Amino acid sequence: MLVSEQATMGITLYQNHAEQLLKDYVLADSFIPCTSIIGGIFASKVVYDLTQTISAIYFKSYASLSKMQRVEWNNRAISTLHAIFITTISLYFVFWSDLYSDQFAGLITLRCSQLSTFALGVSVGYFLADLGMILWFYPALGGFEYVIHHLLSIAAVAYAMLTGEGQLYTYMVLISETTTPGINLRWYLDATGKKRSRAYVINGVVIFFAWLVARIILFMYLFYHFYLHYDQVKQLRSVGLLLVSVVPLVLTVMNLMWFVKIVKGLKKTIAKTQ
Template sequence: MEIKSYTTQAELLLRNYILADSSALYTSVIGSICACKMVYDLSQVISALYFKSYSRLSKSQKIEWNNRAISTFHAIFITTMSLYFVFWSDLYSDDRFATAITLRHSVLSTFALGVSFGYFLTDLGMILWCYPSLGGLEYVVHHLLSMVSLIYAMLTGEGQIYTYMVLISEATTPAINLRWYLDTAGMKKSRPYLINGIVMFFSWLVARILLFMYLFYHIWAHYDQVKQMQTSGLCLILVVPSVIAILNLVWFWKIFMGLKKTLAKRH
């Protein structure tokens, strides 16, 4: 009950103050971009003060170090919001509303998607600026697909439940970033590095493989409601998760082979 009370208060705050005018739809996007810049700058300061290995990094490595701080911050935020909306909120409950589940949205749900869009826009800009050191073509494709889906879900209010299901996959990001930090700090042979690899494997299995299977099942089970979306939205619902699922399988295979190699060396 307390969680619902706090959520209601937050939504009232957003509606009455932040989202009060016609241009407020973009407030969350602009605020997210500013937050990304703030996290990047804080990462520079804090890392220089408390991590000795940071000063020994090259310029490109420092950029990636701080970029990963941004992605970790975003992952924690959007995973929390996504889990709440998909599994705990009444917004997408099957027996709560008469409206089709694919057409439901709220001020808070749209605001959170705007925050995520601001992050993907910022990160894509950094990827292109530093290409290919921060990520190759697959990352560009992933971000573009995510941004198109977010724009559609924000502006039309359609398909937000499936957008949030896909965004739960960001739960794997902190473990991935930690692995890079440990490797960069010269701890590749340490026990934390091995534990991180195991955690990353299982988190990826749950959040990016099993969850996507549930997503496709959910689309099939609610297809009568999915069909009520506009044609463009219906295409996004069917195409974007499918492409991202393929990318997830490719990355999962790489993670599996990497973990297998690490365990073999340990043995």
């Protein structure tokens, strides 16, 4: 009888301990980042497989592509959906949400929410999955500059997600993903033999203005905002201060380099149509 009671008490204690561990895990700060990162990686895999299946059925030109082109076709579908997702979230937090409003007390550089952290985690998951593909097929999906871009993005976004520091500036930078769907569409038009079409020309013009706004003017606004709130920015830890200042600066240089290429490409495209 005594042994039975001790066994029952042991089981009860074990159940209570297990429930407490589960509760602590669910409520832990690491739960949202971990699940969102895994979700981002898993979503990338699902989109890749779905794109492969749907494209083979509904796009006749897909079968005529080389193996590497089909891989890139599927990969660009992932980046397009991620761009739509993170751009929508970023625009909401930067321009419509009250989370980073100056009207409320407290440092805007230290504000975060469960939603803002979750969205950044999904983005980290995407960048990890995409970087993995870039390295696996290197340099077919992108050269050295793409590796640098993704490493900087992962470092900055992951830090903001894990610490809650500088999330506002991280979302400002992520708005630049607005240009990704247009860039991907341009590749699709080229791959399907529509490089001389009117849609290709229109796409080039749209990319030019989207890049100018999202990757040049917006970054100027970011640095201006950074300057106005420097008294708050300087209170970040050294790593956070380095990331919110250096990463946008490096990306600005890369954006300007790519913008020069876009302008040259647009000029050639327009010249061929005349």
